[in-house]
Amino acid sequence: MSHDAPTFSPLYRQIKALILQALEAGEWRPGQAIPSEQELAARFSVSQGTVRKAIDEMAAxxxxxRKQGKGTYVASHNDPRALFRFLRLVPMDGNLSHPQSVPLDCWRAKAGQEASRMLGIEPGAPIIILRRLLRFGAKPVVIDEIYLPGDLFQGLNLEVLQDWSGSLYSLFETRFGMRMIRAQERIRAVAADRSAAEALKLAEGTPLLSVERVTYTYGDKPVEWRRGLYSTADHFYLNELN
Amino acid sequence: MSHDAPTFSPLYRQIKALILQALEAGEWRPGQAIPSEQELAARFSVSQGTVRKAIDEMAAxxxxxRKQGKGTYVASHNDPRALFRFLRLVPMDGNLSHPQSVPLDCWRAKAGQEASRMLGIEPGAPIIILRRLLRFGAKPVVIDEIYLPGDLFQGLNLEVLQDWSGSLYSLFETRFGMRMIRAQERIRAVAADRSAAEALKLAEGTPLLSVERVTYTYGDKPVEWRRGLYSTADHFYLNELN
DNA sequence: AAGTGGTCTAGACCACGGT
DNA sequence: CCGTGGTCTAGACCACTTT
Known part of the structure; x- marks a missing residue:
């Protein structure tokens, strides 16, 4: 009678782990092509089909x-298609203008109870706090407060943020080598406090979406915690259930 | 010089379409096993690998x-694991008790502007409107107003609802042959009006999540439109971003 | 023409569930 | 023991992109 955990791991998953490892080690950079399936098959001494199945999962x-006829590329947040992967906010009138990120503040602090729990770091560890506004056209729609582990984002400050024209995750990836892989959002409805009401130019007490997000990099390591307050007067949060 | 649409369709997608067709025609019922991959391969005169790829997509x-060693089964909302596929509400304290559905009202009406647009039916066509409360333990947490095309849900009334112990979609599937395949939710923050406040036992004006859902059956046909008001005092809407 | 990913096939063997 | 889905392989050919 044994309580062994399922110890069996198919070959293609082992290959997947190896490719993941290479990815994590920075062997190929975001946006670049990885070796062809044939090359990887030779490198790992397996058939092309096995590499293919590993890559299939990683693409999923x-x-x-994957780009037929060209090769397989490392996903990047610089890709404009990646923008709305994490931002599920859509204008009600269908006009999808690109949002504009406006950094407001950026300062250093020590992790409190909540931040340390969410980021998996010691209480008192250095963190960076960042406040920013998201505009769609002229309208302020989201006010974000973002908490980052200080050690992983050395040199991040307001000036760096203001100089960057792309998305935040694009900046994190390019400047700090931080790849955001997946996230989890907890959504609630709250009343706008004074500060949020001012930033979003709304009456105090207006109902807002409170979106708390924890974002993970390789190995399910949490590297960002943020809380966004979304004005849903002209936008809504869109979620596809499959 | 041609502007041909991409007309190429791989074999496994054609097989997928055929299986889908059989599914839609009710050749195999929800919860039942479909024929083995070998049998389907013989039936469609293709290799097992091609059937496999078709089934892979349909499982995704x-x-x-899929159940290894047993066979492949038609997904069913009677399966308890299917419950939280569409309901993304989670208690804040982690105690995940099963929600209890309490039907309040059920009446017949004619489709107005909005319902007709959402359900893809003629304005004035018969619809069924259904109000129900969702409880977690003793607490009322969600008040739903649900709009259904009248022709597809003949015989649905308050008594039928009260006699049913399972989920709504389970009832729709079992009693009306309606399979809910996917849905789209639009989430906003609103203030509780008098009626919602009463139902949820909250103060008028309390911020609530407004969750509008359109649910589709085979062939992307919309068959349900609902608006839920979620109290997020003790629960939150959980969304995984991959 | 050459190289990439995408499809299709056929066969062997493994893991799992039920008999 | 058998039947099911799951893995792995090897080879052929197709579709797409670039040279």
Missing amino acids: DNLLV | DNLLV
């Missing part, structure tokens, strides 16, 4: 992007 | 469920 995980 | 679409 949004870690790789 | 939550239309089929």
